[in-house]
Amino acid sequence: MNDSRPIRAKSGTNHEGTSAHNRRVMIDALRVNGALSRADLARATRLTKQTVSNIIEELERDGLVSSQEAVRRGRGQPATPYRLVPEGAFAIGLQIDRHVTRAVAVDLVGSVLVRDEAGLPPGGPSNGTRVILDLVAGVRSKLAGIVQQSEKRLVGLGAAMPGPFGVAGSGDDPWMMEAWQKFPLLETLTAGTGLDVGLQNDAAAAATAERMVGAAHGLDHAVCLFVGYGIGAGLILNGELYRGTNGNAGEIGMALLFADGKSTPLEHRASLASLYQHLSVDPADPHLHARINDLALRGDQSIRAWVEAAAVDLRWSIHLIETLFDPQTVILCGSAPEALVNRLIAAIGPLLPSIAERRGRTLPRLQPGMADPWSVALGAAAGPISRAFDPRFAAILKDSIQS
Amino acid sequence: MNDSRPIRAKSGTNHEGTSAHNRRVMIDALRVNGALSRADLARATRLTKQTVSNIIEELERDGLVSSQEAVRRGRGQPATPYRLVPEGAFAIGLQIDRHVTRAVAVDLVGSVLVRDEAGLPPGGPSNGTRVILDLVAGVRSKLAGIVQQSEKRLVGLGAAMPGPFGVAGSGDDPWMMEAWQKFPLLETLTAGTGLDVGLQNDAAAAATAERMVGAAHGLDHAVCLFVGYGIGAGLILNGELYRGTNGNAGEIGMALLFADGKSTPLEHRASLASLYQHLSVDPADPHLHARINDLALRGDQSIRAWVEAAAVDLRWSIHLIETLFDPQTVILCGSAPEALVNRLIAAIGPLLPSIAERRGRTLPRLQPGMADPWSVALGAAAGPISRAFDPRFAAILKDSIQS
DNA sequence: CTCATTAAGTCAAGTGTCTTGACTTATTAC
DNA sequence: GTAATAAGTCAAGACACTTGACTTAATGAG
Secondary structure: OOOOOOOOOOOOOOHHHHHHHHHHHHHHHHHHHOEEEHHHHHHHHOOOHHHHHHHHHHHHHOOOEEEOOOEOOOOOOOEOEEEEOHHHOEEEEEEEOOOEEEEEEEEOOOOEEEEEEEEOOOOOHHHHHHHHHHHHHHHHHHHHHHOOOOHHHEEEEEEEEOOOOOOOOOOOOOOOHHHHHHOOHHHHHHHHHOOOEEEEEHHHHHHHHHHHHOOOOOOOOEEEEEEOOOEEEEEEEOOEEOOOOOOOOOOHHHOEEEEOOEEEEHHHOOOHHHHHHHHOOOOOOOOHHHHHHHHHHHOOHHHHHHHHHHHHHHHHHHHHHHHHHOOOEEEEEEOOOHHHHHHHHHHHOOOOOOOOOOOOOOOOOEEEOOOOOOHHHHHHHHHHHHHHHOOOHHHOOHHHOOO | OOOOOOOOOOOOOOHHHHHHHHHHHHHHHHHHHOEEEHHHHHHHHOOOHHHHHHHHHHHHHOOOEEEOOOEOOOOOOOEOEEEEOHHHOEEEEEEEOOOEEEEEEEEOOOOEEEEEEEEOOOOOHHHHHHHHHHHHHHHHHHHHHHOOOOHHHEEEEEEEEOOOOOOOOOOOOOOOHHHHHHOOHHHHHHHHHOOOEEEEEHHHHHHHHHHHHOOOOOOOOEEEEEEOOOEEEEEEEOOEEOOOOOOOOOOHHHOEEEEOOEEEEHHHOOOHHHHHHHHOOOOOOOOHHHHHHHHHHHOOHHHHHHHHHHHHHHHHHHHHHHHHHOOOEEEEEEOOOHHHHHHHHHHHOOOOOOOOOOOOOOOOOEEEOOOOOOHHHHHHHHHHHHHHHOOOHHHHOHHHOOO
């Protein structure tokens, strides 16, 4: 018997946990399958027709689902399909990048309703906090101008920025990302907005976005390889984003490659940072994105050389991800110019042989994801939506059932 | 509305799911904390005293927990602690290795009660199935001779063998492991024993063992790096073994290393197979384990050379695991001779800098695990125990609540 | 020594959520 | 036209957790 040592145990559950889970399962089923009748839902979730009816009625009252016109499907009474109501909930997503910050407002089904961005002044959090809070406030009020009652249906604010979190940095940090990573961002945003705030790294945000509206939609095991200024992996395992002990799972950019007798982090070889260095350009140039897209389109020789080299490392990364995570698919996404991503994908194939090569595959081993500068902000916003509405273990437990 | 396309949805839950979860939570709390009173359990699980009382009463009736003598802890009525009853449940674990098969019977708390092994004749499953079924039957009847009613309390048979599963092999396969991996082992064992059968790879089994009785006890995020004939990683993520889409997650042995301009699987450089090749010994020699232990103890030069080289690759592997999974700790275990493991651990340190280096760590980044030839069989047996008694998401859902 | 205080645990009634089985409604197939 | 089929509702029932008062048994202050 231990006297003073804290007792560690998982939380129990009760009726409310059951109910909360079943509500989430309904919403998830509608999200994945589009529109379903109560009878469809009952069969799919293994609940009774009556239970489904009660829950759907409640969700309809809450404005989260609505009925469509009845459809005849052979004998029997026609079915009344229900679908998610996009305006049923909203979330704000915030991306904090090196020299820019972006915010979006998205709805329950992941449509971006408002987007706005602002330059981040040098100096890290001390100068940037004001800009960010203003940006968020602006997006929020624009959302309120578009839809009624948006504030009441706002489930939270999701923030995304490059990881890793809580780790001493490498030193070369012209954009003060390290300062941001150590800054009490959650507390500041919570205090400044009054919203429920979540934080994830940009690769995780990209994965969350892909799961809500992209190539990972409806998948339970998928990994997003995110090529941005750095490189990271967003992990969808068992249908949930996996964060690890300290929210740093998937930081593949710090994986070490051995070449020429010394070890180099993947990040130094396959990332936009490495491209900028290869091209000797100024990463702070606001037109860089467009210029690189142009160069990639034109088949610039210097870009081609970098693409060839990076493709070797990305091919290895994909093989490693397949080997360690055994996902249904790997998604290549990033905040890179689209033409560059296309060249990369072309250069990566064919993939290395791996355990992912098996008979009966239906999904490609590698799929392109969103290559949109706004996808990280979208994923950041998808975080709160997912936390509020997706079925997950933690949502059943007693200590997580909130109003 | 989709007409014929199958509807994908997660399963709902009901009272039985709630109850099943709460029972598991109690058992888990007792397993992690040793012995707890009802009031302790109520506080830890956030359930009411009454609910805990009811569940404990039921578990006591089922023979899974029992009360100990009341202890006085200051004012108030003395608390009556409850503990797990080891004889409350049993499981059989089966390890299928290249030239040997081992079986154990373990109880609810992971004590090995019976162990037995047999040589596996060449020829793969066609010749080996009989041997395995006889071995299991023998262990089962010995267990029945030691404890009363063991058959009624047998929750299942767990099998473990080298992975990966369902993948075309490399070709050089003198022990027909590939034939085993393709063989319908689950069906054969189910038919031959009448038990509920599970299958995992040996690294996963080692991780399951470490979680039940070893260095990962009570941890929710841990990775076991398992060095055996091959090398693999067993992943404990969010308190559960992670299997991936096809049960092949963690097969780190197939990760590629680049050296001398060509790529080599980790397995070819840091595994007993590579040691055997380095020493030019016959892997089928039954005394090999003892001989290598001897050589390692004596500081044999050839062994030292291999250890030095393997340590470099293992150091890299640990760094990679920390980078991708962000675990609380990494556990080095394996079916290697103890003296060899000790030499390896000594040679691996100090670890490479990684995101795992952070202020406030309480656990070592690397811990030694069990280095016992029986640990894989133990972990195989721990699988069914865990499936039957540990809290997990799937156990709450309606389609998984069995008698 | 006495008694207020504290804490463990029980009792019995209450509540919330899912289940059951019969019933109604609406359509198709023969 | 009628039987078969399927969606969906109604009302009662079952199950498991919760509530609040109560009992039991110890400590510690006066």
